[in-house]
Amino acid sequence: MSFALRAICLAILLCGLLPAALAQPVPEPVTVPVADDSESARDRALGRAMDAMLVRLTGDPAIIERGLAERLRASAGRYLASFSYRTGDDETGLQLAVRFDQSLLRGALGEAGVAIWPEPPATVIVWLAVERAGQRFLVDGEQATALRERLREAAGSSGLSLLFPLMDLQDRRDLGYADVAGGFADPVRAASARYDGEAVLAGRLQVSDDGAVAARWLLLPGDGEPVARWQTDADAMSDVLESAVAVLADRLRPIYAYVPDPEAGRRMTMTVDGIDALAEHDRLQGYLESLPGVERVLTSAVSDAQVRIDLAVSVDEARIRESLTRDGRLRETDDGYRWR
Incomplete structure (x- = not known):
């Protein structure tokens, strides 16, 4: 095995030892104006924050006009992860910084058939x-x-x-x-x-x-x-x-944007040739993580310039393969794909 491939194996091993939380950046909070620090004012601000979060997850401003948004506003506390108050200037005044549990929200949107951005987004x-x-x-x-x-x-x-x-x-x-x-x-x-x-x-x-x-x-x-x-x-x-x-x-x-399918197969395995350096492996992983419907990418084996990749997916496998074909960065071969 080449030095470059040994480096890939070592990097993969080290990444596998890290807690999963370290690999996921903390999302930016939604910040909205709030009249004061009373519970009633906070509840009203949470509704506005929920609207902003829904637009952020879907990219669709019209989402806040739907009955689903009304229901989510009414139950915003259920999806609340944390909040804090921030003092703005004379123009912005007191602000409420809100973090929602995005996994729960993405699940609720998926169950309602609403398309959401992949994570991370394009x-x-x-x-x-x-x-x-x-x-x-x-x-x-x-x-x-x-x-x-x-x-x-x-x-x-x-x-x-x-x-x-x-x-x-x-x-x-x-x-x-x-x-x-x-x-x-x-x-x-x-x-x-x-x-x-x-x-x-x-x-x-x-x-x-x-x-x-x-x-x-x-x-x-x-x-x-x-x-x-x-x-x-x-x-x-x-x-x-x-x-x-x-x-x-x-x-x-x-x-x-895509609608997560809870009934779709949750795992997809692929073999990719042409990965002979750690930088190429990182680019391949970043590319696969950007595909709509791919939730997690794990390299499970490395041999010469070939890697085996396990994907956790929330859409049908056929849609992932269609995206790979349209993009062209991975060329299909008799026994897998080749990285260009």
Whole structure:
């Protein structure tokens, strides 16, 4: 066995010894305004927090209008994991930070036939080209930081995970302002290949002197789906970003959201060739964990450049295999799959 494969085996062994809780990040709480720290005020705030949590889990703002949401609001305490009070500024006032038991909530939504995001949700790589005050630039860690954070916050409310490129020398060599502003899909897709994401969003934001914004968006949804384009005009940047997130969630829900099936087979085993380094194993595991319906990924055996993977799934196995076929990163062979 090669040194690289021995390293994979050792890493897998060490990960297996860790408590499962260490492998699961603690979800961000839902934060809502609360009048005071009385029980009655807290109960009303818990209802609002439940609404926000349901939108986060499903990506669908209309969920809060359904009878299911009304029932879940009424029994919010049953799903409550913890809460705390936070003192905001003069504008936000007292806040209630709420953590719900997401496993229970996801189960309740699944039993009601409501599609939910996978956990973790699909990652969207975001490129932003901004034109304002006579300047044109691609957003990086130094420029328009507030813009990135506003977009990330809006996306988080809809349960979406964003990844902003490093904008290092390689990114700047591979992609220019004109590529993003012009909405050229091929160079955007090629520059995004170095990042681990399921979809790519590119936007051109033209900001006028009065703060109005004209935006053009390009979405590469992944999973073999066609390119999507749309435009947004608004008097404020916040409105443009919230509108973009709404469209983004609406486009991605049919691809990545799924209804957990309690009757589906709970285990699926697959053999994958072409895994000859720990980094490749990590990329394979991250990819499989991102598939809708895959709840857990465990490497159960390693031999030469081949690994055997056990998947805990909550949808029918056929749907997992269809996703693998559409994506193409795993090529089916006579005795399993090969990692590309």
